[in-house]
Amino acid sequence: MTVKVMVNQLLIDFANNQRQCAFCKSMIFFQESENMADQSHNTSAQQNVIVGEMQILSAVDEVFNHVDHGMPMWSGDGDRKVELNIAFQTPFNAPPAVTLGLAGVDSAHDQNLRFWLAAHDVTTTGFKIEFSTWDDTHIARAAVSWQAIGGVVVKPAAKPRVI
Template sequence: MKQIISTASLGILRGSQMMFTDFADGGEMWTSTGPRERRRPVLFSDTFTGIPVVTVTVSMWDMAQETAFRADLSAENVRVDGFDLVFRTWSDTRIARIRADWVALGPMRDDDQWDVE
């Protein structure tokens, strides 16, 4: 997929989000089976002037070794002010905890830009 960002000012924001620590309290990612999902809203520290491109990656994972590692991590509902960080797993995968990092790139207003009418 190709996306062209036409702007004089490219904003880059990044962050990290602990998705869950289900081993600590017996949560469903650690104790259940089948399809499971966790969503975490992420609000940007500044607002983009157009929809940014968001990339997410797992920066820490703690999984049970006796089952296969099945995971899907994505950014959904991307907006100028944030997005939903979504983690999914399925079958018998047991996940104790996951931390995700993200980077957002997009057009952003530069304080040095002047509006000339």
């Protein structure tokens, strides 16, 4: 059974991993894969959309869970930070533009919620998410959504073999 849905001017065909732009009718192919780059063994299913020579990668990742083992973001005070390395499933031809959004946060109710979220060290193959807090804020866990947009690495066409 083929399921097709119209979302934000894109016709999505889930059976064939395709999207069609409602304006220009061009086909956009997408796929998902797992990112196992960081040392904490978090995985992110990255969605890859390629339109012409542009690539859009996006995912949602849990940055940390410090409540289960009483780790610093939950039990500490003062300046604290957690960094998460993200590896792109497919490289870009130049460092892409990266945007971050807070997807979820679980914090103590009796202190102010203070945090800073930033993308650092953006390269053609990945970037680093930094989540920091300070003072007496206690954050149990946090999740971030991210999107990277840039030029896709175009593979040269195979030359025909002459026999």
